[in-house]
Every structure is written in structure tokens, then in C-alpha cells.
Amino acid sequence: MNIIRFIVIFIIIWLLIRMVKNYRNREKITTSQRNSNNIDTMVQCSRCELHLPKQQATKRGERYYCCKQHADED
Numbered sequence: 345m346n347i348i349r350f351i352v353i354f355i356i357i358w359l360l361i362r363m364v365k366n367y368r369n370r371e372k373i374t375t376s377q378r379n380s381n382n383i384d385t386m387v388q389c390s391r392c393e394l395h396l397p398k399q400q401a402t403k404r405g406e407r408y409y410c411c412k413q414h415a416d417e418d
């Protein structure tokens with residue numbers, strides 16, 4: 345009876361360790377996904393060399409500009 349009890353306790357501990365590991369892995373994946381979504385790609389204005397987030401930049405062909413005025417001037 346003692347051996348059976350020992351095996352049952354061992355299995356319970358093993359399952360708990362597995363659950364904790366799975367939980368930590370899931371948390372890591374979600375935080376890294378959140379980080380990659382939040383990071384804005386920085387681009388440089390081809391005219392005044394100002395750095396700005398890609399979302400705010402004006403794109404002309406393959407080049408980025410800080411404002412519409414610079415895009416028209418270059």
C-alpha cells in the first residue's frame with residue numbers, strides 16, 4: 345500500500361510541474377506577440393532625415409517622408 349501511495353503522490357507532483365511549465369510557456373508566447381505588435385517600425389524622411397513611425401510617414405514609391413510637403417519637394 346505504501347508503494348501505491350508513493351506512486352500516486354509522484355504522479356500528482358509530476359502533473360503539477362507540467363501544468364506550471366505549460367502555463368509559463370503560454371504566458372511567454374502571448375507577451376512576445378503583444379510586444380511585436382506594439383513596436384512601430386521607424387523610417388527615415390528622404391528629405392530632412394527625420395525618423396518617424398512608419399504609420400505616420402508619407403510614402404512615395406519606395407521612399408518615406410515626414411510630411412506631404414517634403415514628399416512633394418523631393
Ligand SMILES: [Zn+2]
Binds near residue numbers: 409
Ligand atoms: Zn522631412
